[in-house]
Amino acid sequence: MTERHDSLILHFIVRVLMVPFIFLFGMYVLIHGEASPGGGFQAGAIVAAAIILGRLTLGHDHAGNRFPTRLLIWLSSIGVGIYLVAGIVPLFFGANYLDYSQLPVGWFNDVAQHHRTGRAMGIFIVEIGVFVAVLSTLVILYDYLTERSQEEDADGDAHD
């Protein structure tokens, strides 16, 4: 299902035009999630679409090198972990769980020459966590549903 399609036009369109644009658009949706419609869920879905598009056209053997399934399994846990840690950190600054109002963002505002409240910063961190989790989970679903990951297991360290 995810074998490589050798067509110059297809490769040009996908590798040069579509995938970079979709990645850029996903990043835009993530970073501007506070100012315009968007956020972690949407950006994750968009970038996952770009990765899956690469796997559909270039084949899993080629496109899978950049985002191997094993890495994505780690990433999905890391994304949820970012969210959990973003909730726990405020506890050390005297606030409640997931209450970002006391986060120390003064240094960031000094460096970036930009005024941003702790709660806005907390929202951004949380969005990044959601982004990573959604992106990797969607690609994991695709990989396992197309049963490509078992080949990875067969020639690798896999399971003992």
Next chain:
Amino acid sequence: MTKLLTLVLVVGTVALFAYVSADLPDRADPHAPANEHLAGDFIELTEKEIEIPNVVSAILADFRSYDTLGETFVIFTAGIAVLLVLQRGYKRND
């Protein structure tokens, strides 16, 4: 007979919902019960305390952060479940 019963049930349900929906407030009614309690606070506090323009993001990731945390866990769990169900080549150490 079953078809007639189904028809009566469906038409009856639709008629009931149509009748009840006439009493619902308008979508943008500022005095609707749904808009009278927390919605105003969310809109005011987003500008005053969080200082970002997007109220939806503020509600999703700040005021209702627990909810979003749960949603993230749902997606994560879905990924783990698919991984466990469809994983092949797993050898047991008997």
